[in-house]
Amino acid sequence: MLELYGIQKYYNPGTVNEMCMFSDFNLVIPEKQFISIIGSNGSGKTSLLNIICGSIPIDEGKILLDGVNISKWEEFQRHRKIGRVFQNPALGSCPHLTILENMSLADNKGKAYNLRYGTNRKRLQDYRELLFQLRIGLEDKLDVKVGNLSGGQRQALSILMSTMTPIEFLILDEHTAALDPNTAETIMQLTDRIIKEKQITAIMVTHNLRYAVEYGNRLLMMHQGHIIIDKSGAEKEAVTVESLVGKFSEISIELGN
Numbered sequence: 674m675l676e677l678y679g680i681q682k683y684y685n686p687g688t689v690n691e692m693c694m695f696s697d698f699n700l701v702i703p704e705k706q707f708i709s710i711i712g713s714n715g716s717g718k719t720s721l722l723n724i725i726c727g728s729i730p731i732d733e734g735k736i737l738l739d740g741v742n743i744s745k746w747e748e749f750q751r752h753r754k755i756g757r758v759f760q761n762p763a764l765g766s767c768p769h770l771t772i773l774e775n776m777s778l779a780d781n782k783g784k785a786y787n788l789r790y791g792t793n794r795k796r797l798q799d800y801r802e803l804l805f806q807l808r809i810g811l812e813d814k815l816d817v818k819v820g821n822l823s824g825g826q827r828q829a830l831s832i833l834m835s836t837m838t839p840i841e842f843l844i845l846d847e848h849t850a851a852l853d854p855n856t857a858e859t860i861m862q863l864t865d866r867i868i869k870e871k872q873i874t875a876i877m878v879t880h881n882l883r884y885a886v887e888y889g890n891r892l893l894m895m896h897q898g899h900i901i902i903d904k905s906g907a908e909k910e911a912v913t914v915e916s917l918v919g920k921f922s923e924i925s926i927e928l929g930n
Contacts, residue, residue, distance in 0.1 A: 674701065674702065674703055674704055674737075674738075674739060674740075675700075675701070675702040675725070675736070675737070675738055675842060675874070676700075676701050676702075676736070676737040677698060677699060677700045677701075677724075677725075677734065677735075677736050677737075678699055678734055678735050678737070679697055679698075679699065679733060679734035679735065680695045680697070680698040680699070680724065680731055680733070680734035680736075681693075681695055681696055681697065681698070681731065681732045681733035681734055682694045682695040682698075682720065682724065682729070682731055682732055683732055686732075693898070694717055694720050694898050695717060695720070695721075695724075695731075695898045696898065697734075698734070698898060698899075700721075700900070702874060702876070703874075704874055705872055705873075705874055706874055706875075706889075706890060706891050706905070707865075707868055707874075707875045707877070707888065707889035707890055707891070708875065708876045708877065708889055708890075708891045708892070708893060709877050709879060709884065709885035709886075709888060709889045709891070709892050709893070710876065710877065710878045710879070710885075710892075710893045710894075710895060711878075711879060711880070711882065711885045711892070711893070711894050711895070711917065712894055712895035712896055713896065713921065713924060713925075715897075716895040716896050716897060716898070717895050717897070717898040717899075718878045718895055719846065719847075719878060720898075721878075721895070722757075722844050722846050722876065722878060724736070725751075725755070725842075725844065725876070726748060726751055726752070726755055726757055726844060727743075727746060727747060727748035727750070727751045728748055731744065738751075738754060738841065738842075739841070752782075753782070754840055754841045754842065755840060755841065755842045755843075755844060756835030756836055756840045756842070756843045756844065757835065757843075757844040757845075757846065758828070758831050758832055758835055758843070758844070758845050758846065758848040759831075759846050759848065760846055760847040760848060760850045760851055761851060762824040762825075762827035762828040762831065762851060762852075763827065764831075765827065765828070765830070765831025765832075765834065765835070766819045766827055766830055766831055766834065767819060768818065768819050768820030769818060769820060770818065770819060771815065771816050771817060771818055771819065772800075772804070772811060772814055772815050772816070772817055772819055772822075772830065773797070773800065773815040773816060775819050775830065775834060776800050776803075776815075776830075776833075776834060776837070777796070779834035779835070779837045779838070780796065780837055780838065782837070782838045797815065800815060801813075801815065803833060803837070804830075804833070807829050807830075807833060807863060808863075809825070809826060809829055809859070811826060811829075811830065823856075824851060824852055824856070825852055825853075825856035825859060825860060828848060828849075828852065828856075828860050829859075829860060829863055831848075832848070832860070832863060832864055832867060833867075836867055836871055836873065840873065841873075841874060842873070842874050842875070842876065843868065843873045843874070843875040843876070844875075844876055845864065845875060845876065845877035845878065845879075846878055847878050847879060847880065848860065848864070848877070849861055849879070849881065849884070850879075850880065850881075857881075861884055861888060864877075864888075865888055875889070877889065882914045882917045882918065883914055885917070886912055886913065886914055886917070889909075890905060890906065890909060891903075891904065891905035891909055892904045892905070892909050892912055894917070894920060896924055901920075902920065
């Protein structure tokens, strides 16, 4: 379970550009939930992910992971328990290394590297089997450099690598936004399958309202650092794309757009 209590976050404090992103923000995420988060630009979606992952510090409040206060943990410490897939496929892997080398690094996450060979060829068959499950033909390309793969192939590999070692949370930061429609559909289906098979708690930020409606079992809509819609279970299943578009229109009118 992930719990955020009393989160306060200011950007550019003490300057004319000071902005309060979160004030007394609270959120509880039980195990095995797959949450879709939507909202307009500047609503706090990505800031929330960055706070959870430790990419940016909080000014006040606390973050609990299974009852342990991780508020002061460094980003690398949190990543032992949290996997993250970014919007840019290039950020989830090392382009100048092969698929084998990338998977070996991911396989060693949270362990001591020491002075030994970086790749574990005893795991070759295991890696091939994992890649075969992606169903995109990478199982015979272990020696291909990742930089030579397509964006969709790199994103699929990033999802696989982020879940190779046991993690408690998977963070998906608009991970289909940079892909063409067909590839995005493939990646979403793959994402959903991995989350269900591994029973991972997942948080997905997306601008695709259909994905927010069709995938996951909880939906949050954020606006100006607040959660204005929180639907789960049957309530979430009843949400439609049209109703979300209507809410976005209300917000736009409120802001004078």
